[in-house]
Amino acid sequence: MRAIATALVVPYSPWAGSDGWGLNDDAHDTLTFRDNRTDRPVYLIYRRQRYRPDLPGGTVEASGRLAPDGTLSADLGGRRLKGTVVRRSADIAVFRERGSHRLTLIEPLAGADAAEAPGSRLIALMPGKIIAVLTEPGAVVTRGQPLVVMEAMKMEHTIKAPADGTVEKVRYAVGDQVEDGAELIGFAETSAP
Structure with missing residues (x-):
């Protein structure tokens, strides 16, 4: 309880951050995306300002910025990508110069x-x-x-x-x-x- 109160009063407290810092471990989660009719789980480790998704092709260091207008700037293992993300509920569409890709985020606790x-x-x-x-x-x-x-x-x-x-x-x-x-x-x- 004291840590929560400290976070409310002291903005530079580690408990007040939302940057992936963890006391004993990195923050992590498993996200499942439906791609065409195939469910693809992605194990994601969140470190300070960077992500490490475990993808079918291997693990990469990733970072990115999603602007309020849906513009996405991403760095995937040193490869810089730009696009636009449109999300409607669990459906996500990513538009790039060379086409688009549609995914559905499977959220088992939603609804x-x-x-x-x-x-x-x-x-x-x-x-x-x-x-x-x-x-x-x-x-x-x-x-x-x-x-x-x-x-x-x-x-x-x-x-x-x-x-x-x-x-x-x-x-x-x-x-x-x-x-x-x-x-x-x-x-x-x-x-x-």
Whole structure:
């Protein structure tokens, strides 16, 4: 609590910075982009004013500046690039002289209610541990029926059927650890007559 108060009062405190400084480790995250129909996870390490993305072609040092008008100036391993970025929700388009590229940022925690919407995937909204599996492949279930219980952040979360349908696959067993965004149940909604 004192560190937070210090950050509010002393702007040069390391706790007040947003430059990637970490007490014991670099800041890091895994971002997943959908590129055409392929999900591509990118492990990203954030160091002071620079990034180290682990890309399919290897790890590079990267830095960049995104202006409010969407103009992007980037340096990827010594290669300078310029373009324009347009983002609408999770959809990202990058325009350069030689063409454009479209990606979708997969944000597993965005729209928690969407995880139980009809036709959607049944996913873990945060990392956790499976503590109960209440169904099996081939089971016919009704909307709202509990299917899996997981423990995350010292709380139990029940994943329920988003609609009437059939369980196609149970992807995890009791005791398994799951990452955020992991699909827990393969589910097929019963089509309306």
